[in-house]
């Protein structure tokens with residue numbers, strides 16, 4: 001059996017999430033990866049070195065540049081007949097493209113798998129992760145998105161795949177056009193793959209107060225996240241949101257500050273190895289999942305934490 | 314322009330669902346049901362477009378059991394003009410839902426379909442993309458802003474790195490994200506008025522769609538529970554524990 005992985009990349013780098021999708025695919029058979037975009041020679045080269053990848057398909061053309069769903073789905077539909085499984089990480093791109101391609105192939109996609117049982121059986125969370133469903137697909141071909149937090153990323157080095165060129169398709173239907181992006185820039189690690197994540201909630205009161213988190217994130221090499229309430233209130237950009245309908249993270253250490261612990265938030269972080277909660281309400285549900293809970297006013301606790309971390313261990 | 318808004322009846326977002334003892338699914342008997350929160354946002358967006366004069370008619374659609382009528386009445390109370398219930402015994406999978414919606418699109422000829430990005434029960438995040446594929450229409454998923462002019466929808470999307478804006482030639486599919494708007498509560502007079510708005514019931518067979526599922530659920534299980542942790546008395550103790558005990562910093 002052979003699986004094809006649509007490989008996410010950003011700024012010329014293959015994302016760790018994409019390499020997690022490779023790991024999931026490797027449990028199913030031989031792995032080919034599809035690299036799409038404009039002037040992506042270096043990315044395709046890098047893809048050949050991912051451990052476990054046998055072949056890299058390179059579709060280097062302007063129409064794939066912005067990863068619009070319409071041309072990418074059409075490309076997957078064209079390539080799919082050679083594969084038993086077509087996968088992508090459950091990123092904004094993967095979630096946008098895979099279901100569209102699946103519909104065109106008359107397949108029911110399987111979203112956000114967290115485990116591979118066998119070639120047709122997969123585990124996926126439902127109801128904000130409050131239940132895990134084991135589902136078997138009766139479709140001839142499986143289209144899957146992979147929850148990256150549940151699969152170790154395949155090593156970036158160690159493979160020696162060959163590259164095969166894929167002809168670009170027509171931009172059919174040419175119905176959508178990229179206009180612009182407004183990306184939040186940060187020197188911090190990527191939220192989805194950071195080893196440490198510190199998230200702030202409504203308890204932070206405003207965006208300015210997130211500055212209290214920054215030196216701590218610096219000290220720990222952490223990414224900064226947020227609850228939906230903090231994003232809705234405009235304290236931080238939308239891509240900070242952790243949860244059922246935001247980003248799913250599973251770092252070694254997750255610190256929740258001024259976050260109550262609604263099920264929708266827990267859905268995005270409860271697989272973290274160690275969870276710390278700082279909240280002034282001792283009854284906050286976040287303490288039910290926290291390994292270490294501190295009942296305290298965050299405005300006192302954060303400066304203390306900064307000072308404590310500054311001390312040599 | 315006519316707008317089609319699919320709305321799903323789901324377990325209310327405040328309910329912590331329980332897995333049935335026999336592992337066949339989650340307990341839904343006696344559990345509060347509501348309109349999928351993302352679909353409320355979709356209805357709100359449609360109503361605002363109509364209020365601005367950009368749309369003329371809003372048709373709400375739900376696919377599922379008889380009680381989906383309540384969900385449709387909520388959409389009507391928010392401002393939809395009429396409703397269609399595609400009556401099925403259970404809630405079909407996204408592929409079947411997308412096929413049913415395509416058939417309704419063929420019948421109704423809307424200029425746009427506005428729907429939720431994700432149903433909070435199955436967490437599939439698939440139906441809008443699938444409907445767009447089946448129709449060959451453009452898709453503006455995870456939308457936080459929609460602007461219409463001259464047959465083009467300019468859609469701002471919530472993506473992993475921030476925001477992305479795309480321009481879609483209509484007709485198109487929009488899937489709503491959380492920040493698109495804040496849905497209104499239906500007023501009592503509007504709830505009363507909604508009772509008199511037309512609600513049509515049809516069968517999947519009338520639309521010529523086979524809704525046989527492609528996925529078989531073998532079992533549904535509780536996720537592993539986390540061991541309850543400890544409360545620490547101070548920041549110093551917290552840092553000491555993270556260093557010496559958890560060894561994560």
Ligand SMILES: Cc1cc2nc3c(=O)[nH]c(=O)nc-3n(C[C@H](O)[C@H](O)[C@H](O)COP(=O)(O)OP(=O)(O)OC[C@H]3O[C@@H](n4cnc5c(N)ncnc54)[C@H](O)[C@@H]3O)c2cc1C
Pocket residue numbers: 200201202203204226227228229230241242243244245246247257258259260261262263264265268278279280281284296297298299326350351433
């Ligand atoms: C469809 C849908 C999808 C959703 N998706 C998500 C999602 O993906 N992610 C998500 O996070 N939420 C999501 N939510 C929202 C979720 O239900 C909660 O509303 C949200 O998580 C609450 O955010 P919060 O904990 O920051 O705010 P609150 O619940 O208001 O909690 C604030 C906490 O801060 C504490 N606090 C206040 N001041 C201080 C202080 N000075 N010091 C210490 N502690 C303090 C309070 O005790 C309280 O516990 C979703 C909801 C819906 C309906």
Ligand SMILES: Nc1ncnc2c1ncn2[C@@H]1O[C@H](COP(=O)(O)O)[C@@H](O)[C@H]1O
Pocket residue numbers: 319320321322349351352374375376377404405407410428429430431432433435436437438439440441
């Ligand atoms: N049974 C249904 N009836 C009406 N709309 C639905 C149904 N199932 C899914 N949808 C629509 O599709 C969106 C995405 O659902 P899903 O792909 O299941 O996560 C929902 O927010 C609804 O707008």
